[in-house]
Amino acid sequence: MSERARSAGADLGEHSAAGRWILALAIGLGLFGGARAARAEATTACEFLEISAKTGDKPAIDAELKPVEKKLKKPPFSTWNQFKLLSSSKRPLAKKKVESIPLKVGSATVTLVEIVDKSKVRLTVTMDDDKGKHVADNTTTVEAGDYVIFVHPLGNNDGHLLSLTCR
Numbered sequence: 001m002s003e004r005a006r007s008a009g010a011d012l013g014e015h016s017a018a019g020r021w022i023l024a025l026a027i028g029l030g031l032f033g034g035a036r037a038a039r040a041e042a043t044t045a046c047e048f049l050e051i052s053a054k055t056g057d058k059p060a061i062d063a064e065l066k067p068v069e070k071k072l073k074k075p076p077f078s079t080w081n082q083f084k085l086l087s088s089s090k091r092p093l094a095k096k097k098v099e100s101i102p103l104k105v106g107s108a109t110v111t112l113v114e115i116v117d118k119s120k121v122r123l124t125v126t127m128d129d130d131k132g133k134h135v136a137d138n139t140t141t142v143e144a145g146d147y148v149i150f151v152h153p154l155g156n157n158d159g160h161l162l163s164l165t166c167r
Contacts, residue, residue: 053159
């Protein structure tokens with residue numbers, strides 16, 4: 001093989017090696033970017049209980065409210081002694097996505113702000129009354145399996161409650 005041919009082959013080999021290196025780098029970056037895009041967004045599943053609270057002659061708590069019964073018997077909820085489940089729903093929540101929660105009275109939204117320590121979620125919850133007036137707007141951290149209760153006191157000393165838990 002002539003010197004010129006060897007030199008051309010060496011140049012081709014160098015370009016080939018450089019080309020392979022650039023291709024490998026591009027594939028590596030593409031795979032890395034793809035893995036980042038494919039990474040699961042933070043999500044959780046929550047259960048919502050809409051509750052009517054009243055004061056009456058005989059205490060009564062709907063059987064479906066058993067998970068929150070202990071909380072309902074303590075202040076400030078002990079102001080009332082009759083609790084009725086108005087609606088119940090379960091929703092998956094994705095980080096930073098506002099989710100509407102169907103209620104019998106008014107409306108509510110919840111947003112997953114972040115997952116904290118893998119066992120807690122930070123949520124922003126808003127409630128509007130049946131006239132569209134904001135009655136609750138709160139960001140709170142909820143321990144997995146625990147219940148948080150938001151209260152909207154009504155004019156006739158009744159209460160409209162929204163309880164939630166996340167897993």
